[in-house]
Amino acid sequence: MSETSAPKTVKAAAAKTAKAFEAPFEAFNVTIPNVEIPAAFREFAEKSVNSSKEAYAKFKTAAEEATEVFEDSYETTRASTLEFGHKSLDAAKTNVDAAFTLARDLLSAKTFAEVIELQTAFARKQAETLAAQVKDFQALSQKLTTDASRPVKEGVEKAMKAFKLN
16 A cells, blocks of 8 residues: 555545535424514514513512611611610619618618618619619510511502502
């Protein structure tokens, strides 16, 4: 075999292989007829796309507003809960201080009558203090509930107004 015949044989084999692979793929060469889409269908498709875009924009806006409402409500709740905790600690400190003052006074009492007098005064003062603390906690709890629910209430009212307008 000569040097010139080897490359020709390889070229011929490659050409034959390429022809063998061309035949099966000819079935996939489909020509698509040039068909005009009716104007009514195009208008319908455009309206559908526009309606979908508008609906998505409204949904996105509503979701963003709802997220903002819940963030506001959460922040209000967090701040109010922190205030409630501080008030609880202040009340506990007041009560503990009063108990220590009573203990110190009882230790310095000289008679049983003085002990009874100290104990009675302490009970009366603690009852008044407790009543005032309960009143403060009730007011604070009501404020916490009102403040935390306000953003949600306003958000729902705004959504209902927007819904009624559409």
